[in-house]
Amino acid sequence: MKAETERRSLRQQLTEIYELLFQRYGPQHWWPADSPFEVVVGAILTQSAAWTNVERAIKNLSEANALSPVRLRQVPQDELAQLVYPSGYYNAKASKLKAFARYLRDNCRDSLDELFSRDVPTLRRELLSIHGVGEETADSIILYAARKPVFVIDAYTRRVVTRLGLEPSAARYADFQRLFMENLPPDEQMFNEYHALIVQHGKEVCRRAPRCSACCLRERCLFPAS
DNA sequence: GGCCAGGACACCA
DNA sequence: TGGTGTCATGGC
Numbered sequence A: 001m002k003a004e005t006e007r008r009s010l011r012q013q014l015t016e017i018y019e020l021l022f023q024r025y026g027p028q029h030w031w032p033a034d035s036p037f038e039v040v041v042g043a044i045l046t047q048s049a050a051w052t053n054v055e056r057a058i059k060n061l062s063e064a065n066a067l068s069p070v071r072l073r074q075v076p077q078d079e080l081a082q083l084v085y086p087s088g089y090y091n092a093k094a095s096k097l098k099a100f101a102r103y104l105r106d107n108c109r110d111s112l113d114e115l116f117s118r119d120v121p122t123l124r125r126e127l128l129s130i131h132g133v134g135e136e137t138a139d140s141i142i143l144y145a146a147r148k149p150v151f152v153i154d155a156y157t158r159r160v161v162t163r164l165g166l167e168p169s170a171a172r173y174a175d176f177q178r179l180f181m182e183n184l185p186p187d188e189q190m191f192n193e194y195h196a197l198i199v200q201h202g203k204e205v206c207r208r209a210p211r212c213s214a215c216c217l218r219e220r221c222l223f224p225a226s
Numbered sequence B: 001g002g003c004c005a006g007g008a009c010a011c012c013a
Numbered sequence C: 001t002g003g004t005g006t007c008a009t010g011g012c
Helices: A001-026 A036-046 A051-063 A067-076 A079-081 A089-106 A114-117 A118-128 A135-145 A155-161 A173-180 A190-207
Strands: none
Touching: A001 A135, A001 A173, A036 A051, A036 A089, A036 A135, A051 A079, A051 A114, A051 A118, A079 A089, A089 A114, A114 A118, A114 A190, A118 A135, A135 A173, A155 A173, A155 A190
16 A cells, blocks of 8 residues: 555656656657668667767768668678767777667568567567667667657666656666656657656756756756755 | 767676 | 776767
8 A cells, every 4th residue: 555655656756757847848759760770770879979979970871871771781891980980989889780780681581660560578688689789779779669668768867867866776777767667657659758858858957057946847956956 | 178978898806 | 796998979
């Protein structure tokens, strides 16, 4: 009974935070890409990189007609590295893109639809087996490319949750993810928007105004006046 | 000139 | 299992 009360409270708090962020920033229209495959490429390239740099890399790939698994395999690795150069870690990321393209050929007949037809636990396990795809990248692909309801945990999310005093006792990726997924309905559209809003909030508030007195989270302000 | 950004992996104790 | 080093560009 007590656990049920706490669970309902968490749901209320998480819902309130979502509503405050949505009121402040509005719909974010994520993921900014023209196709599911471009989402996958962007998810890998955005690892520890600013999105503006990722956009340059994707533009290079597009102009080289390299935004397909077949072309990613055809383009020599050093050339691929030059194309993704603006996103940083260019050698590592070229290797990761090739690994994903090989996996798709060897296991899914180069079809993302076939890959995404797996149930979520299987899909996640397969994605995690690919070199360069960790938990956040896998979940980003599942949510924003396969459009299935998993909650993406990134550095911004950890920061927001922790500063609001909601951090789980254990602080692993799965623990943060459970906080959202066990306390919110499995709504793909909401998970999409929620994560995008947290990132937007992180960019606008946490970075530019780390002591913002007018934080949209109000009494839940991430940086309450001291 | 330093810090950080929509992380993942290899290696070590 | 957890901590650390490595990969690297571009904006502020």
